Structures are given as C-alpha cells and as structure tokens.
Amino acid sequence: xxxxxxxxxxxxxxxxxxxxxxxxxxxxxxxxxxxxxxxxxxxxxxxxxxxxxxxxxxxxxxxxxxxxxxxxxxxxxxxxxxxxxxxxxxxxxxxxxxxxxxxxxxxxxxxxxxxxxxxxxxxxxxxxxxxxxxxxxxxxxxxxxxxxxxxxxxxxxxxxxxxxxxxxxxxxxxxxxxxxxx
Amino acid sequence: xxxxxxxxxxxxxxxxxxxxxxxxxxxxxxxxxxxxxxxxxxxxxxxxxxxxxxxxxxxxxxxxxxxxxxxxxxxxxxxxxxxxxxxxxxxxxxxxxxxxxx
Numbered sequence: 001x002x003x004x005x006x007x008x009x010x011x012x013x014x015x016x017x018x019x020x021x022x023x024x025x026x027x028x029x030x031x032x033x034x035x036x037x038x039x040x041x042x043x044x045x046x047x048x049x050x051x052x053x054x055x056x057x058x059x060x061x062x063x064x065x066x067x068x069x070x071x072x073x074x075x076x077x078x079x080x081x082x083x084x085x086x087x088x089x090x091x092x093x094x095x096x097x098x099x100x101x102x103x104x105x106x107x108x109x110x111x112x113x114x115x116x117x118x119x120x121x122x123x124x125x126x127x128x129x130x131x132x133x134x135x136x137x138x139x140x141x142x143x144x145x146x147x148x149x150x151x152x153x154x155x156x157x158x159x160x161x162x163x164x165x166x167x168x169x170x171x172x173x174x175x176x177x178x179x180x181x182x
Numbered sequence: 183x184x185x186x187x188x189x190x191x192x193x194x195x196x197x198x199x200x201x202x203x204x205x206x207x208x209x210x211x212x213x214x215x216x217x218x219x220x221x222x223x224x225x226x227x228x229x230x231x232x233x234x235x236x237x238x239x240x241x242x243x244x245x246x247x248x249x250x251x252x253x254x255x256x257x258x259x260x261x262x263x264x265x266x267x268x269x270x271x272x273x274x275x276x277x278x279x280x281x282x283x284x
Contacts, residue, residue: 004184007184015192021216022215038222044189050233050246052243056250065218068261072261072264087208088208094201098199101201113185113187114187136240139240150244153248157248164255
C-alpha cells in the first residue's frame with residue numbers, strides 16, 4: 001500500500017513537471033521543471049529496485065544533461081525573453097496526434113497487462129531473493145566486460161562517447177573569420 | 183503491490199508528453215528537452231520489464247545504461263548544433279531554419 005502511495009506521488013511529480021516542460025513559455029523555468037521530472041524518474045527506478053540506474057540518472061541527467069541544456073539556454077538567452085507564443089502553427093495537430101498515440105498505447109497496455117490483473121504474477125513485482133537484486137549491479141558489470149555478453153556494445157559505446165565529445169567540440173568551434181565579430 | 187501496467191501507463195503518458203513537446207514547440211532547445219523526456223519514458227519501460235520478468239538477468243539494466251549513454255551523447259551533439267546554428271543564423275527557432283526548403 002505504501003508502495004502505491006509512493007508510486008502515485010512520483011508519477012504525479014514526473015507527469016506534472018513534464019507538462020510544465022512542454023508548455024512553459026520561459027525556457028529557463030522549463031529546464032528547471034525538466035530537472036524535477038528527471039528526479040521523479042530516478043525515484044521510479046529506485047522503486048523498481050534498480051538503485052544503480054537511479055543514481056546514474058541523478059548524475060547523468062540532472063548533473064550533466066540538464067546543466068548542458070541550461071548552458072545552451074543562457075548562451076541563446078537574447079531570444080528567450082520574448083513574448084511570442086512558444087508553440088508553432090501545428091500545435092492543435094500535435095496535441096491531437098499525441099493524444100491519439102496515448103490512446104493507442106493505453107488500449108494496447110490495457111489489453112496485454114490489465115490494470116487489476118487476476119494473474120498473481122502481474123499483480124505485483126515477483127518476489128525474488130534479495131541477494132539476487134543486491135548482486136544485480138555486480139552481474140551487470142561482469143556482463144559488460146564478458147566476451148559472451150556485451151563487451152562489443154560496451155566498447156562501441158565508448159567510441160560513440162568519444163565521437164560525440166570530439167564532434168560537439170568541432171561543431172561548436174567558431175569558424176575562421178567569425179572570431180572578429182564575436 | 184504495483185501491477186506492471188501502472189509503470190507502462192506512466193511511461194506511455196511521459197512519452198506522449200515528450201512527443202507533444204517535440205511536435206509543438208518552436209525552440210530547438212525545447213524540442214531537445216522533449217526528446218529527453220521520451221528517452222526517459224523508454225527507460226522506465228525497460229527497467230519495469232526487467233524487474234517483472236528477468237530480475238535474475240542483467241539484460242534490462244544493460245539496455246537502460248546504453249540508452250542513458252546514447253542520450254548523453256545525443257544531448258551534447260544536439261546542443262552543440264544549436265549553439266552553432268545560433269551563431270550563424272541568430273535564431274534557435276526550428277521553423278526559421280529553412281535553407282533546404284524550396
């Protein structure tokens with residue numbers, strides 16, 4: 001029961017701040033609401049007994065990505081203090097479209113995984129030995145570097161991060177001749 | 183005591199809010215924020231399925247970690263592009279970037 005209350009609190013925090021993110025006119029406030037939304041998602045991870053992912057969410061999303069977004073907003077701030085509408089001309093169409101997608105998803109989820117399932121397996125998270133959950137991070141770490149599991153995607157991810165690092169520096173570097181009028 | 187479908191519904195709602203943000207906002211940074219919300223929704227799904235069906239294997243956590251990695255790379259490159267566009271066009275409004283139109 002208490003788990004359900006925590007779930008509803010986290011879901012309310014996440015969804016409310018997500019709605020604020022997409023509707024707020026002031027982009028800086030939207031970025032702050034985005035951080036709150038990430039925090040709610042981190043709480044959901046911890047509720048799902050994946051504390052490592054929750055902490056990674058805190059570090060990567062709240063610590064790094066939100067900071068990057070706020071930096072980008074501040075560097076383009078001159079345009080943020082506008083009173084124009086934050087939406088483009090297709091706002092009604094996108095609202096209807098995303099509501100339709102939501103309706104389809106709810107329909108499919110309701111068909112496959114009923115809200116109040118009779119099947120005991122789906123009613124609550126399966127009981128597993130606490131030692132299994134506690135060792136899940138160790139197992140994940142081992143499978144990252146094991147040749148039978150995910151060592152190739154792991155190395156590819158490091159190449160991807162290096163490419164993104166170099167690429168974003170090159171992209172954001174001022175072109176020759178632009179330095180004068182900065 | 184939480185059925186799996188609750189997590190899936192939360193994730194579906196978060197995904198659709200992000201989708202709306204991506205489709206309806208004018209500012210390129212706001213569009214990126216919508217993409218981040220959608221990636222978070224996907225990750226909730228992955229972790230929920232991991233916990234309910236394969237808690238004794240690591241595949242769900244590994245997938246979610248890769249999504250996290252790719253999201254970080256995507257945000258860095260995307261924001262660098264936004265800064266670069268702002269330098270050359272003095273605008274981050276997605277509609278005004280129409281060089282390839284016509």
